[in-house]
Amino acid sequence: MTDAPVHQAGPNAELARFVPDPALFRVSALRVGAALAGDWLMIAVAFAVAIAFAHPLVYALAAIVIARSQLALAVMMHEGAHGLLARNRCVNDALGQLFAAGPLWLSLRTYRAGHLKHHRAPMEEDDPVALLFGVHDYPVTRGRLIGRLLAYACGIGYVTSVVKLARGEFAHALPKVGKSRAYVAWEVASMLAGNGVLFGALAWAGHPLLYVTLWIVPSVTLLPLAGQVRAIFEHAGLPAGADQSRNARTIVRRSWQTFLFGPHAIHFHIEHHLFARMPFHHLRVVHRQLAERQLLPDGNLYAGYGGVLRDVSVRCPVAESGGSG
Numbered sequence: 001m002t003d004a005p006v007h008q009a010g011p012n013a014e015l016a017r018f019v020p021d022p023a024l025f026r027v028s029a030l031r032v033g034a035a036l037a038g039d040w041l042m043i044a045v046a047f048a049v050a051i052a053f054a055h056p057l058v059y060a061l062a063a064i065v066i067a068r069s070q071l072a073l074a075v076m077m078h079e080g081a082h083g084l085l086a087r088n089r090c091v092n093d094a095l096g097q098l099f100a101a102g103p104l105w106l107s108l109r110t111y112r113a114g115h116l117k118h119h120r121a122p123m124e125e126d127d128p129v130a131l132l133f134g135v136h137d138y139p140v141t142r143g144r145l146i147g148r149l150l151a152y153a154c155g156i157g158y159v160t161s162v163v164k165l166a167r168g169e170f171a172h173a174l175p176k177v178g179k180s181r182a183y184v185a186w187e188v189a190s191m192l193a194g195n196g197v198l199f200g201a202l203a204w205a206g207h208p209l210l211y212v213t214l215w216i217v218p219s220v221t222l223l224p225l226a227g228q229v230r231a232i233f234e235h236a237g238l239p240a241g242a243d244q245s246r247n248a249r250t251i252v253r254r255s256w257q258t259f260l261f262g263p264h265a266i267h268f269h270i271e272h273h274l275f276a277r278m279p280f281h282h283l284r285v286v287h288r289q290l291a292e293r294q295l296l297p298d299g300n301l302y303a304g305y306g307g308v309l310r311d312v313s314v315r316c317p318v319a320e321s322g323g324s325g
Helices: 029-052 056-081 089-104 108-120 128-133 142-153 156-167 181-204 210-220 222-235 256-261 269-274 280-292 305-311
Strands: none
Touching: 029 056, 029 089, 029 210, 029 280, 056 089, 056 108, 056 210, 056 222, 056 256, 089 108, 089 181, 108 128, 108 181, 128 222, 142 156, 142 222, 156 222, 181 210, 210 222, 222 256, 222 305, 256 305, 269 280
């Protein structure tokens, strides 16, 4: 799959001289299978606990876990967009659509087209990711940031994004995706199959409404919120440019924060942009190698998401200077 060259270091000659071990670009079927199985197991356990202990607090915790797992599936869809779920293209796309994109009512092929354009020129004016997540205008005031996050948490952000898409506000940036009728039918079938199995299992257990309250509702509230936090962390407030170590960020170590917002090593985002053909299960290794050689910009490395949110927001609008000193 020709989504990116080996390097995205631009004019950074020192970084461009770093060549990772070719083994780090090999996909491990075992690691991919374990990741997908783990995501779905977490979803199953969350539903099972919610059924066994019918209590509002349990439902709230289950919704958080399920939304986090939906984000993890979205990250695996992202891996599929780069052809990193399987060495065979057809197998890769089938896995990504059936077990990641489809259950989220998404199309892997449509996502791939926009996402690969994002990789070619992050944070440019027509970057689809920056436009869809609205991260071009950072830094913003602290109040505006909080308002945006709250809008996503209650579903307003999701509805607003869908309306903008329907109106064609992003049409100039989103690549046209050609699909045959048969392929569209296959995509729809994958969506209906994944959601049908989930709804059927919950109905068989006597709790069909949990499909709505713990699958659909989190997917339009908590999942978009997590996606917004992730998008802000990854690129908000950073410049466009050929050296992609400068227009992405990395959380340097795993924690409960990366568990919630950066599953499957997506928090090593500088590394992913530099080596887009590297599977998620090798990003931590290449991060360590780059850090040891001091090839990563210190200003783009963070211990957690809170630091990023602080850096991309200000307490009050910055007044324009009326003269020079």
